[in-house]
Amino acid sequence: MAAERLATDKLLETPFMKSLQRFGEALANNKVLSSLSNSMMGMIAIIMVGAIFQILATIPTLFGWATNESPYYQLMMGPYNMTMGLLSLALAFFLGYNYARSLGLKPLINGLSAMILFLMVAAPIRTVTLQDGTTLSAIDSSTLGGVGIFTAIVVAILSVRIAHFCEQRNIAIRMPDVVPPFLAETFNGLLPFLFNVILWYGLSTVVVTYTDTTLPVLINNVLSKPIAALNSVPGMLVAVFLACLMWFFGIHGTIVVLSALMPIALQAITENAAAVAAGQEPKFYPVMLFLTLACAGGTGNTLSLVLMALRSKSEQLRAVSRAALIPGICNINEPVTFGFPIMYNPILAIPYILNPILVAAVVWVGYAIGFFKPAYIPVMAVLPLGVMEFLSTLAWQNLLIPVVGLVVSGLCYYPFFKVYEKQLVEREAAARAEAAASAD
């Protein structure tokens, strides 16, 4: 037992493993990424309420009781349009708020100015003449949903960086000491905001005047290459691999990777939602494969492992799997990761990292032959087995995704589980013998 522990520790002590761990921690502690993931989590309530109304609107159309033109459908889509339809607006605020807070700046004013700057470049007020000759001042909402996500991210991060720069260089209007602190603070925010407005509005005007596009279109074009690389089947396999690898080091890898993928996923789903609302079929986007990482019992699809261990000869595995069963059915698996454990355990890490990649490959084939339906409803929460797969598509076929996850992961885990179980049983027997000997 001692020798075997030593071998494990030696592996973890190698420079390669050490640098992997440092890389994971650096990624998880990156301020931009963690602000983005906090903002995404902060928006879940807004996204989910939108999804609920979208589901209520869609169900009658599946049975032919209503169409996309029915007054009922239009009525139910109202809250969706004001939540998911304005998602980028909300993201600009949340991200400006969270990023400013992580840099030690005043969060509220920075969130608000990020939101205003985003509106300024993405949907400036325009005066349009209506058919009856009257005019209307309008904000075009078409860029404020999924389409504007990357613009919102770029504007929020950079505008806060500019405010941060001003604060560090002491660029602010100084008030004499007699001015109450509250008022002085308000003036402190004035110059950075003014600089930001001049910069973003100027940039936007230059882009509109000298090219045929707008700034958001330009930002999307610039980012489209790296995003396309990530939003591809190989890119997803790498993302899944990275998330699992970080969990092996005890870092919440899912959240780190998800914060980079969520904007892409939201954009894909909102585009599908628009397609379905227009009566077309939803399209498959590779980013949807990321869900196979945690489709059967949480990250690493560990429910199959829990089921195997329920009647294990090892006391430790039996105790942990009993505690982990119900959370596992709800797709929560911290008891497994820390109790089996999978963290720092090379034997179980191999199938843990390998199986989501294989599950993703099988599910991808299912999408490719048209059996699984691509998601068009943004269901973004940890839900019991199969619920997310069903609700995001309202297609029964997708209930089989967790089944694929269970079977494929089970096949991957089984041989490694047996080896690990044998080790534990021997270790437990040795511990018992030792205890008995010392009692005599």
Add this chain to the structure above:
Amino acid sequence: MKILLVCAGGMSTSIVMKKLQKYSDEHGLGLEHIEARGLDDYQEVYQKFDVILLGPQVSHKKAEIQKTVGDKPVGVIAPADYALANAENIFKQVKQLLNK
């Protein structure tokens, strides 16, 4: 005694939270209030608590959290105790943190 539990989203910690409350009620440990929060919103509430415990999956954030909460004691729950929600060990840890 008031305990704040912090994990990534506040979900898996809520399992631990229930176990701790139950154990305290049974053994009269005087746990007045316990709450599970995610990394995105613990900043708003930590002032009300005596001790802050992190789930092992966010242990790499300990330094950052300690900086935010100042001199309040911050501890990371041991992975094995977290997995089985071992209330006895976790309360021992809380006691140690409070006596420091």
